[in-house]
Amino acid sequence: GAGVSQTPSNKVTEKGKYVELRCDPISGHTALYWYRQSLGQGPEFLIYFQGTGAADDSGLPNDRFFAVRPEGSVSTLKIQRTERGDSAVYLCASSFSSGGGNEQFFGPGTRLTVL
C-alpha cells in the first residue's frame, strides 16, 4: 500500500479481555516498530522487528503484551487481560531497514479504550 495502515482505528474493550491490533507496513519495508502514546505525551517505544524476528522488545511493559510478525510483513500486537491503564493510542511505523540512515513512517494509530 501507499502508507502504513492500522486496524481497527478504534477499539473499546472491557477490563480483562484480550485484544489484537494489526499493522500493515509499507511494501518492501523490512523494519517495523510499535509505539504507545498516552494523552499529552510523546510516543514510547514498545518493540521492533527486523524481518520476522523481534530484534528489541525491551519496551513491552509486561508479559501481557506480545507481538508477532510471522511472514515479515503484517504485524499483530496482542494484549492479554487488558487493564484500564492500557488505554492509549498504539502506533505502528515502518522503515526500509533498521539502523541509522532510515526514515520511519507512521500509521494513523489504533485508539484503545479499556473500560
Place this chain on the structure above:
Amino acid sequence: GIQVEQSPPDLILQEGANSTLRCNFSDSVNNLQWFHQNPWGQLINLFYIPSGTKQNGRLSATTVATERYSLLYISSSQTTDSGVYFCAVLYNFNKFYFGSGTKLNVKP
C-alpha cells in the same frame, strides 16, 4: 536510555509570525526526525535530519549533532500549522526516543 527535551512546551502565535522550536538530546544519536502530529493524531514526517540543514517551503531544520541539538523553524505561520511537533532520535541504531512535544496554536 537517552533524554530528549523539547522547548517550549506550548506556543501561541499570530498567523504570519515566525517561530523556532528546539530539541536537545543527551547523547550521540544515529538519526533525528521531526514530525507534526495533526489534530487527528497522524504523525507526518517533516524532516529526516541527523545533521546539517534542510528546507521545505516555509519550514526548515538544522541539527548540530556535535552539540546535541536540533532546531525547527516555521516562517509565516498558518493556522494549518497548529498541532504538536515532535522530535525523535534514533539511539543505539534500533530505538527511537521521542521528546514530549511542542504544542503550537496559530491564531487567525
